[in-house]
Amino acid sequence: MKVVIVGGVAGGMSAATRLRRLDETAHIVVFERGGHVSFANCGLPYYAGGVIEDRDALLLQTPESLAARFGLDVRVRTEVTAIDPVARTVTARDVRTGAEFTEPYDSLVLSPGASPIVPDIEGVERALVLRDVDDVDRLVAAVGDSATSAVIVGAGFIGVELAENLRRRNLDVSVVELADQVLAPLDPEMAAPVADELRANGVRLELGTQVTSIGAADVTLADGRVLPADVVVMAIGVRPEAGLAVAAGIATGPRGGIAVDDRMRTSAEHVYAVGDAVEKIDAISGQPGLVPLANPANRQGRLVADVIAGLPVRPRRVVGTAIVGVFSLMAAAVGWNEKRLRAAGRPYRAIHTHPQSHAGYYPGAEGMSLKLLVDPETDAILGAQGVGGDGVDKRIDVIATAMVGGIAASELADLELAYAPQFGSAKDPVNMLGYIADNLRVGTAATVQWHELPDLLAAGVVLVDVRTPDEFAAGSIPGAVNVELDELRSRLHELPDGELVVHCQVGQRGHTAARLLGQLGRSVRNLDGGYRTWQSAQVRVGEPV
Amino acid sequence: MKVVIVGGVAGGMSAATRLRRLDETAHIVVFERGGHVSFANCGLPYYAGGVIEDRDALLLQTPESLAARFGLDVRVRTEVTAIDPVARTVTARDVRTGAEFTEPYDSLVLSPGASPIVPDIEGVERALVLRDVDDVDRLVAAVGDSATSAVIVGAGFIGVELAENLRRRNLDVSVVELADQVLAPLDPEMAAPVADELRANGVRLELGTQVTSIGAADVTLADGRVLPADVVVMAIGVRPEAGLAVAAGIATGPRGGIAVDDRMRTSAEHVYAVGDAVEKIDAISGQPGLVPLANPANRQGRLVADVIAGLPVRPRRVVGTAIVGVFSLMAAAVGWNEKRLRAAGRPYRAIHTHPQSHAGYYPGAEGMSLKLLVDPETDAILGAQGVGGDGVDKRIDVIATAMVGGIAASELADLELAYAPQFGSAKDPVNMLGYIADNLRVGTAATVQWHELPDLLAAGVVLVDVRTPDEFAAGSIPGAVNVELDELRSRLHELPDGELVVHCQVGQRGHTAARLLGQLGRSVRNLDGGYRTWQSAQVRVGEPV
Known part of the structure; x- marks a missing residue:
């Protein structure tokens, strides 16, 4: 069996090494247009910044190391320029010499990746x-x-x-x-x-x-x-490198990526494709989309090797978990965001919290903001986002796992997450999201979002800030009246008639206030995420406050 | 409605505050034998060590703050000495004055916790x-x-x-x-x-x-x-404080904790119990057991409030996720360990890995050891353990979530976990556990455990160390022959006939070697976890190497 792989990074190389482990006798050829295979592409910015000092650290494997360990025939600086799916050959060109040659295959795996978009502007x-x-x-x-x-x-x-x-x-x-x-x-x-x-x-x-x-x-x-x-x-941004496939008559999907089925098969027999160049099935919509991330690329590479070797495989949808470090912060996301849900006209509930990375009584806790998006009919988790210091990655990973496991939003309350005061809280931030989701689900909480507030205030709704006077004095939402939570029972008479929205700093005291007022017959909702979320939303254009 | 709660920490206080949020008019009395409620019990060692400098940081709430915010009637230094489930009263005693009094209830919640075991030895x-x-x-x-x-x-x-x-x-x-x-x-x-x-x-x-x-x-x-x-x-260790309940004729379970159903109801009408004092249903066995941890206690406290308030609740089984910091290490576990599985005669597969906390090419990665225990028939995750530096907590939390979500061991390979080089790897340690589980499941890998090695060697199995000569020279398993992986194809003839076990440092090169040898017709298994796991197992009694 001869397998030709186009592209020697992530998906392509995962396919090659897995295939070797499954088939010691296969002839495996990897063509890579660039000068390096299996390099740490996610490390490139950090080498540019000097965090990664040694350039060799980026080169996880070389053609020589891959030949020695896996018996792979890896040819860098070699561009595949055409595919003949009928003859089962590819035409390749040595980039340095310009020499062209033809290589036959039994199976062909395309892993060309995605290329940076360069706009057509002067200079x-x-x-x-x-x-x-x-x-x-x-x-x-x-x-x-x-x-x-x-x-x-x-x-x-x-x-x-x-x-x-x-x-x-x-x-x-x-x-x-x-x-x-x-x-x-x-x-x-x-x-x-x-x-x-x-x-x-x-x-x-x-x-x-x-x-x-x-x-x-x-x-x-x-x-x-x-x-x-x-x-x-x-x-x-990037766009999938589908040109080679398109020129060979291989079908692309609605987003311009190479179309594959759940066994990574393209429209051409014996031709497979993986990685950033292909469209993947989105777990929320069930529709194909572009998800240029390393984890699915590697997973697909392994999967296509299993398919070629005749092993059973599981179809896999993607939730698109991603994270980025930004100086002392990390920002991470999984699934759909609110913008996308609104654009798609899909109903959702949004939940914002601002927890600490670990128990507040233990030194060194770092703040974070979390957002959970929930299907109001099924209680399914549609997406999540986190930004902050230590521990954002952990919470997003837990939620990504919950999504795959079909754990409902309110069931996040039940997760047993490892707790010691330096690592978490007895009620972990993920549990708290679940508690809030559960309150919204059963009706023991009702919230408004920051972007709903202007219309509500314009309609005469009274906004009650239940933080302390000191907190109120340090910054407040225009139009809010301040009645501290612990005085709410005794100062009820100060609240005007009519519909109320309460808020605190992060949402928790607001919830207690809303429960209190609701049971006393008031129509009341809590501002989701409190002052903190509202404030973040104000500064999104222009200078930070 | 009058609710009396015995014990003002964790479960008891979660019940009290949740109940208030659900019922503004309930009369809620909390009796606490000690001098403090809602304190940070998991922080006590760190206050003793001076990490937490301010003693007040341990006191998350006081009777006064709970009265102001939640209208709770909290009485510390007050011990409940008897329950009359027929009269629906408790007898309580002011520990300072010795004065006794009787308090009626509509619902009673027992949250007495667990007490440290003190052996009967001299002094x-x-x-x-x-x-x-x-x-x-x-x-x-x-x-x-x-x-x-x-x-x-x-x-x-x-x-x-x-x-x-x-x-x-x-x-x-x-x-x-x-x-x-x-x-x-x-x-x-x-x-x-x-x-x-x-x-x-x-x-x-x-x-x-x-x-x-x-x-x-x-x-x-x-x-x-x-x-x-x-x-x-x-x-x-601790034992559940079931004495008060037992004296009132309330049933205990097989492990000596207060027996409750999935709505936290004891055998006595209108009497509920939560927290370390009760037996919880283990997720693996479906049997009641003792799990004295903060997370389930808090969760049960909230749940019992929902039950008393008439809200629907979900039954919840426990997986018992726990973590501890030990100087620069963390150690965490969830579910059952191998000892328990063996003692119960339950079949399992064990998987050991020694990954890095994040991509090795990015500075600062810390090593860890992970262990996964898998049901060989169903591929269900039975338990996991982790020890090491940064990121152990994240991996155990992800696995705990996967267990609750019914994600099979081999499906861990499919999880999309947030990857940037400072936070993880494109193939996260949890994914790698899934890859190995999948290989074991479909038969593309076969392993032996460290504790099986002595018998195998005694039976004449040849142990092949595929690490480099330098690694071999720095320490090896007695009896192993050294043939470096990258030379294995060319030095095949050096291997004696008969059954082989291969090993490397952590298991990965060993897997590649086993695949190679297996396809060449050799009977071969890989030493799970490699030299590292074997070495850890050697030093468990006596001095470290």
Whole structure:
């Protein structure tokens, strides 16, 4: 059996090594257009910033090590230029010599990945991208000893990682983003702390605008302003590299990725595809979509090897768990966000909390914000987001696991998560999300979202801030009246008639207040996430408060 | 409605506050025998060690704060001495004055907790225990400025936490444990690194022995040796405080805890019980057992409030997730361990791995050891253990969630866990456990456990160490022959005929070697967990290597 694999990173290399372990006698050829296989692509920004000092650390395997251990025939700097699915051959070209040759296969695995999108603007030929080791070599060379400024176009995961790392190199760093928030996978009020963190670390953040031209040492924005830019990096997103497949008549899906079934088979017989180039079935919608992440790529690589070797496989849908570090923060997401749910017209409940990473009585707890999105009919978890310090990754991983396990939102209350005071809380932040979801489900809580507040206030709803007078004095929501929770029973008469919304700092005291007032006959809802969420939502465009 | 709650910590106080939020008009009385309610009992060792500097930080609520916010009638230093389930009254006694009184109830919630076991040995009246704030006050006073030594009896969670914290106070600390390992919830080879960590931090660890008498400033061990002991703390375990319930004719379960149904109802009408005093249904066996942990106690407290308020509730089984910090390590466990499975005669597969907390190419990764126990028939996860640095808590929490969600062991491979190089790996340690479980399930891997090795070697099985010659030279398993993995194909002829066991450092190269040899017709199994697990198992009694 001869298996040809196009692309020697993540999915492609997972397929190759798994296949070898399953079949000692298969002839396995891996063609890689770039100069390196199996490199740490998620580490590239950190090598650019000097966090990873040794370039060799990025090179997890070499053609030689793969030959020695797995008997793989790995050929770098070799581009596959055509597929003949009928003859079962590929045409390949040695990038260095230009020599072309034809390679037959019994099975073909396409793992070409996704390529950075480069917009057609003046001067863009000077812009760098960050996809592989050659790219990072170019970036490091461009920074050199003399560059003093950089503009990063795009405030997605790669963009903010690059911003942090080029600040480490003491560059003047600007990030230009067309949207009015950073990190599109997050909702705006969850992304706001990340924007604050970038600015607090000296990154110039230009949201809601774009670069219209690139000069020799600067860029020009849509409003005519000019930013210094010895180095320009395009990080506005990626698109699947489906060209080779399309040219061979292989079908693509609605999002432009190579279409595959749940055994990674393309429309051409004996041709499989994996990784960032293919469309994956979204766990929430059941529809194909693009999820360019390392974990599903690796998993698909292993799965396609099992398919080729004739092992049984399980279909797998993706929830798209992702995380990024931004200076001292981490931001993570899984499933759908509120923006996407609203755009799709899908009903949801949103829950915001602001817990601590571990028990507050133990030193060193770090704050975080969590958001949970819930199907109001089924109580299913639709998505979650987290931003903050230590422990955000853990909570998102637990929720991602719960989603896959079919654990309902309110059942998060029942999870037994490891508790000692330095690692968590007896009621873990994930449990608290479950408690709130359960209250909303059975009707022992009713909440309003930050974006509903303006209309409610305009309609005459009274907003009661149940925090202490000191907290109220330090900053409050315009129009709120302050009656401290612990005085609420005795000062009930001060509250005007009519519908009430209560709020506290993070939502917990507000819940107690709403329960109290509701049982006394008042129509009352609690502001979800409290002052903290409201405040984050206010600063999403413009300067941090 | 009048609800009387006996015990104002964890379960009791969760019940009281939830009940208030559900019923603004209920009369809620909480009797607490000790001087404090709702204190941070898991923080007590850290206050003793000075990590938590402010004693008030332990007191999360006071009777006054609970009256102000929740309208609770909380009476500390008040011991309930009798229950009359027919008259629906309790008899209570003011501990300070001795005055007795009778209090009627509509519903009674028992949350008396569990009390430290104190063995009947000479001089034991000098020994301290650590259950509440009064206890930690006594401990801090006993350490004072003049104590120079301490003996802790018991190397369970509290024992090792106390050992760490009394070392922080610069005492000479000995821990005496009857078992031949620390931390009974772990299997011996998983507990070994914890013992090493204790010793490396100057704790004298006496395993497999016991204290037979306590003198004025020392203790005597079973073998006659004498250890210095200005302070002696008993931490050998707890037993449920079921005495009050038993005296009232309320049924207990097979383990001596108060028996409750899935609505926390005891055998007496209108009497409920929650927390460490009750028997909980184990998720693996479906049988009642004792699980004295904060998370289930809090959860039950909330649940009983829902029951009393007439809300629907879900039955809940416990998996018993627990974690402890030991100097720079953390050790965590969920579900059943191998010892328990073997004792119960229940079939299982064990999987050991030694992954890094995050991608190895990113600086600062910390090592850990994980163990997964799997039902070989159903592929269900039966338990897991972890010990190591950063990220053990996350992996155990994910596995605990998977267990509750009914995610099979091999499906752990499919989990999408948040990956950026500083937080995890593209193939997370939990995914790797799933990959191995899947290989064992479908037969693409076969392993032997460390404890099977002696018999196999005695039977003539050849052990092949596929690590590099340098690794082999630095320490090897007696009897192993060394053929490096990358040379295995070319040096096949060096291997003797007959059955083979291969091993590497952690199991991964061994797997590749076993696949290779198996396909070439050899009968071969891989040593699960490799040299690392084998080595940990060797040092479980005696000094660390």
